[in-house]
Amino acid sequence: MSTLASAYTPSTTGHPVRQVLARRPELFTLMLLVALCAFVAAANPDFLRLATLFDLARASVVIGLFALGVFVILAAGGIDVSFTAIAALCMYGVTKGVVEFAPGLPLPVVFTLSIAIGLGLGLVNGFLVHHLRVPSLIVTIGTQYTFRGLLLTFIGTIWITTLPPQMDDFGKVALLTTTSSQGATIILPLFVLILPAVAVLTWWILRRTLLGRAIFAVGGSPAVAERLGYDLRSIHLFIFGYAGALAGLAGIIHACSNRQANPFDLVGSEIDVIAAVVLGGARITGGTGTVVGVVLGTLLVVVINNVLIMAGVPSTWQRVVVGAFILIAGAFMVNRRRA
């Protein structure tokens, strides 16, 4: 059957490097990241100090958790813009609750509470998306306003600047310590380990379980997935519930890390997160992407937002850089399809 087989070689064209990149778009993200780091390091050797790296790691956690949640939804062909509102509600609601009613509540319970509220709100999204059959962008724009409105109307608008001690302490538990160029002590907080742990969990769910493949199947074609016997309702509830739970986790970490809870915080950073996911090689139309790509995309956005200034690039230019990178990556992805 030599002729049969000969017709099946996929039409790979172009340079071998291009072919590898076409199969693994996250390598492109890695190249951008390395190039950017090399540029910043050349302009300002301070970039390579542990203190800077610790700052980057700390800054990656919240945006990375958001990005993993969005990615799971994007993989199934949906989108979520309500996760920041969920995170803000969980963060402020739980913190305020602990401060006012149960100052001594053990930390694991605080975290569980925040994650559970996030899960519940995420399930609301999933329920609405599935049963109203409305595009998830519209549903989550609606719930973003609603969740935020509920937070500001019923829970409160006043900054909490003194956290309960168990939360405050958690943000200060050090994994490693170093001194900055000014001589101050900089710590790498223990909670940075949460991001790799959740990344591995997400990778495992997406790659190694039937649920994960079902999520990508829905991202490929919901109609076909349904016809093949996949239960769309479970999938919708899971992806939005998972993203909601991660938002709840990110929210409470955000409070611990900043040692305050600001109800006006977080909302507005959705685009940064979606940019991180897209820069990591996931297509906005769904069904593609990898966890490694999402983590790299997150690091890219974090580096741009936090250390470009070290290379003498004014902070106002950061958005231009993010935008340019998205355009470059976007053009690259389109070419990949045509190749």
Next chain:
Amino acid sequence: MDHIVEKTRSRADGAGVAPFLAVKDIHKRFGGVHALRGVSVTITPGQVYHLLGENGCGKSTLIKILSGVHRPDEGVIELAGREHRSLSAIEALEAGVETVYQDLSLLPNLSVAENVGLSQQLVRAHGRLATVLDRGLLADTARRALSAVNLPTSEDFLSTAVGDLPLAIRQLVAIARAIAVKARLVIMDEPTTSLTRREVDNLIDVVRSLQQDGVAVLFVTHKLDECYQIGGEAIIFRDGRCVAQGPMSSFSKEELSRLMTGRVVDGARYRQAKPAGATVLRATGLTSGERLREASFSLAAGEILGITGLLDSGRNELARVLAGVQRSTAGSIEIDGAAARIESPRDAQAHGVAYVPEDRLTEGLFLDKPIETNLVALVLDRLRGAFGGVDRKRARMLGARFVADLKIATPDLDRAVSALSGGNQQRVVIGRALSNQPRILVLHGPTVGVDVGSKDSIYRVVQSLAEDGMAVVIVSDDLPELLQNCDRILVLRAGRVVSDLPADTADEDAILKVMVATDDAVAHAGEAP
């Protein structure tokens, strides 16, 4: 041909075996349409069935009921000895009913291995998604099923995304998925539409080995020659009823056509010999990549030229190069004696070349847009009204004219094209191609997935266009179609034109011989990619 050998086998095989599946007196209505009106069908293990009928006769509805997509309004389904009012998709799969849909129902973003093997895992888990994948089993299942349909089983092929594969390969992947699990009944909805002869033969081998394992196969097809070749039972539908059933060999082609359409359709040649007009198109040394190498031919006004060959012969590339969809890397095209640069569909249109693509669903139609919008999409600049908008009245008139001329069966022009049957959709694509008043019409697989009655009327349209002086190219692997309609038939092999036959004296066997002749020799010599 082969079917004579198959003639008497069918009935005896299934006799005395308990049926695997039986539907009794099934009714199904969609709004005001009574799609199935009391249909009863019995499926016996190891038997092959051909569900025949025109588009819209209820075939698709029946297979959707069998595979758990639709619920019947009335009637009973007996599956493996148990009675059901209706089936769910998972129930059908668990009982071993596998369906290869016409749209293939593949997931373009998932790998070949996943497309083939995931359903098995879903069934094993009884639809419960919170299950860890058995990746070893997935790969093993995929390899076994792929080798059964003669596809490669290399790691590379297993991990290729299905969306990156050509249509014919995707079709085989869909079939591989169906046989990957312990299937008891495999339903194939037009499985051969994008396969070449050789791949069809390959598929028939697969069906034979399924039969030997006691698996029943239900084909839904318009290709009667293949049905005869495969043999088995014919089940003939018309207007939601089963009008006849019996061994395939007990029906003549004419009889089948009459049963399906309710009228007499003859298989005679449509083409009347005509003196050739002036040459309008001359292609010299057309080359495109590895697939098309130095093809040269000419085409006269009022002439119908058939182009055929195996899937990898370059016939598809030639059609696309003529239409400007694919660029040529060498060679030239002359139109009316002057060199024509055709590098985009727009260039082709400017030179009076109209193209009806092979895959009308993805390349040819705005499926969810109204018929009128589809028909006038090419000539919007000529319909410009006040303030630069589209003149709705003239668009409507033009649309209505094509609907009448091409006999498109629709109550109105505002209906979405997706609501039309395959034959009517194809007429919309042809109508749009004609709207630009082309001088050269390139039809790529013009009757793929189109029923007998619609084929007849499409052929009549093509003939009358040639009558009026249009030069027509039909690129197709449907040899009877080319023999019935063309003046000349070009046969391509390994990217080159190897034969130019007059259609009135050629026959299928002769063409087939040329198509495959030294093909294996070429492949073994290492020339093929």
